[in-house]
Amino acid sequence: xxxxxxxxxxxxxxxxxxxxxxxxxxxxxxxxxxxxxRAFAEWITHSPSHLREFKAVEALWAEAAxxxxxxxxxxxxxxxxxxxxxxxxxxxxxxARSALRRLTQWRHGLAAALIAGCIGLAAYGLSTGGPEPxxxxxxxxxxxxxxxxxxxxxxxxxxxxxxxxxxxxEVRFLKASRRIRLLxxxxxxxxxxxxxxxxxxxxxxxxxQAVGTEFNVRLRAADVAVTVVEGQVLVxxxxxxxxxxxxxxxxxxxxxxxxxxxxxxxxxxxTVAQTRPxxxxxxxxxxxxxxxxxxxxxxxxxxxxxxxxxxxxxxEDESLMTLSVSGVFDxxxxxxxxxxxxxxxxxRALVLGRSMILLKPL
Numbered sequence: 001x002x003x004x005x006x007x008x009x010x011x012x013x014x015x016x017x018x019x020x021x022x023x024x025x026x027x028x029x030x031x032x033x034x035x036x037x038r039a040f041a042e043w044i045t046h047s048p049s050h051l052r053e054f055k056a057v058e059a060l061w062a063e064a065a066x067x068x069x070x071x072x073x074x075x076x077x078x079x080x081x082x083x084x085x086x087x088x089x090x091x092x093x094x095x096a097r098s099a100l101r102r103l104t105q106w107r108h109g110l111a112a113a114l115i116a117g118c119i120g121l122a123a124y125g126l127s128t129g130g131p132e133p134x135x136x137x138x139x140x141x142x143x144x145x146x147x148x149x150x151x152x153x154x155x156x157x158x159x160x161x162x163x164x165x166x167x168x169x170e171v172r173f174l175k176a177s178r179r180i181r182l183l184x185x186x187x188x189x190x191x192x193x194x195x196x197x198x199x200x201x202x203x204x205x206x207x208x209q210a211v212g213t214e215f216n217v218r219l220r221a222a223d224v225a226v227t228v229v230e231g232q233v234l235v236x237x238x239x240x241x242x243x244x245x246x247x248x249x250x251x252x253x254x255x256x257x258x259x260x261x262x263x264x265x266x267x268x269x270x271t272v273a274q275t276r277p278x279x280x281x282x283x284x285x286x287x288x289x290x291x292x293x294x295x296x297x298x299x300x301x302x303x304x305x306x307x308x309x310x311x312x313x314x315x316e317d318e319s320l321m322t323l324s325v326s327g328v329f330d331x332x333x334x335x336x337x338x339x340x341x342x343x344x345x346x347x348r349a350l351v352l353g354r355s356m357i358l359l360k361p362l
Contacts, residue, residue: 015190018154019043020053144168145185148308148332150286159199160190164218164286165308165331186218188287191231206261209234215253216284224261227283228253235259256280291331298323302359305334313338316360320347 023040026032032040044050143163145151151163156173163169167185180189180201191199193212201208201217206224208217213231217224226235236250253259258278282292291304299321302313308331315321323345329337338349338357350358 014160016049016053017057018158018160020050020057021154022158023054024057139172141171142168143171147310157194157197158192160188162188162190162287164188182217182219184219186216186286188214188216188284190214203261205237205263207236209236216280218283221263223263225258225283226253226261227258227278227280228255229280229284230255235261251275258283285328286331289330289332291329293325293327293329295324295326297321298325298359301325301337305329305331305337308332309334311335311354312356314356314358316358319361320359323347 023043026036027040044054143151143153143161145163145165145167147166149165153161153163155161155171155178157178159178161169161171161180164186167187168183169187170181170183172179172181174197176197178194178197178199180187180199182201182203187201189199189201189210191210191212191214195211199210201210203217203219203224206226208215208226210231210233213233214229215231215233216227216229218227226233232252232254234250234252251259253275256277256279257275259275279294282294285292291301293301299315302315305313311334313334325341325345327340329340334357335351338359341347341359342349346362348360348362350360352358
C-alpha cells in the first residue's frame with residue numbers, strides 16, 4: 001500500500017469520524033448555540049458521507065448507553081469506531097465500552113460521560129460564549145499506555161494524539177498555546193491549524209513547534225527522533241526545568257524529513273543531527289500495527305520488539321548485534337519474527353518458557 005494514497009484516504013476517513021463524534025456530543029448536550037446549530041447543518045448537508053458517519057456514531061452512542069453500569073470508563077481499551085455497515089449490529093459490552101471510551105474523550109470543553117446506569121452529558125461549554133469553546137483551561141491531563149497497548153484520542157482543539165506502547169504525555173491547553181509534554185515513549189500528532197495558539201511538544205531537552213501538521217516524536221534513551229509526515233515543524237533546544245527558557249539552536253523539519261536530537265550527558269548541551277530525508281512509513285508504521293526495518297541492526301530490532309511484548313528477545317552473542325535486518329513484521333508476534341530470522345540468517349532461537357527467546361549464532 002502506498003502511504004501517500006491509500007493511507008491518506010484512511011486518515012481522511014478517520015478525521016470524518018472524529019468530526020461526527022464531536023457533533024454527536026455537541027448536539028446531544030442540549031446546549032448547542034445557534035451558531036453551532038448552523039455550523040452543524042452546514043457540515044451534515046455538505047456530503048452524504050457526513051450524514052452516514054453521523055448516523056453511525058449516533059447509533060453507537062445510543063447502544064453504548066444501553067449497557068449502563070456494565071460499562072467501565074476506567075478500563076484500558078484501544079478505542080475504535082465501527083464502520084457504517086457495522087453500526088446497526090448489537091455490541092458486546094467490551095465493544096460498547098471501547099466505543100464509549102472513544103466518544104467520551106471530549107471532556108472539559110465538550111462533555112463528560114457519567115456512567116451509573118445511564119449516560120448523562122455535563123460540563124459542555126465551560127467557556128460561556130467565548131471565542132474558544134473547546135478550551136479546557138490550565139489543568140493538566142495525563143495519558144498513558146502500557147506495554148503492547150496503543151491509544152488514539154482527540155484533544156480539546158480537535159487535534160489527534162496517538163500514543164504508542166509504553167508512552168506517557170501531559171496535555172495542557174492555554175489561551176496562547178497548546179502544550180504537550182512527552183515523558184516517555186512515542187506519540188503521533190495530527191495538529192489542527194491555529195496560528196494564534198502554537199502547538200508545542202516538549203521533551204527533556206528539545207521542543208517541537210507546529211501550527212497545522214502531522215509528525216511523530218519518539219523519545220529514546222539517548223535521543224529524540226522527530227519525523228514529519230506533512231507540513232513543517234520547528235525543533236529547538238529547551239533548557240532543562242524551564243519551559244520558557246531562551247532557546248539555543250533550532251532547525252526546521254519539512255515533510256518526509258527527520259531530525260534526531262541527542263540528549264545531553266551531565267552538563268553537556270543537547271545536539272541536533274543534520275536533517276535527513278526518510279521514508280516516513282518506516283517510522284510511523286506502528287500506527288498500522290507494523291514494524292518496518294530497512295537494513296536495521298538486530299540490536300535495534302530486538303529493542304523494538306521488546307517494547308511491545310512480555311516475551312523478551314535477548315541476543316546472547318555480540319557478533320549478532322550488528323546483523324542487518326529488513327522486512328515488515330507484526331510487533332506483537334516475536335515468535336513469527338524469530339522464525340523468519342532463523343530461515344534467512346545464521347541464527348538459532350531457543351525459547352525459554354513464556355518469558356524469553358534467546359538468539360544464538362549457528
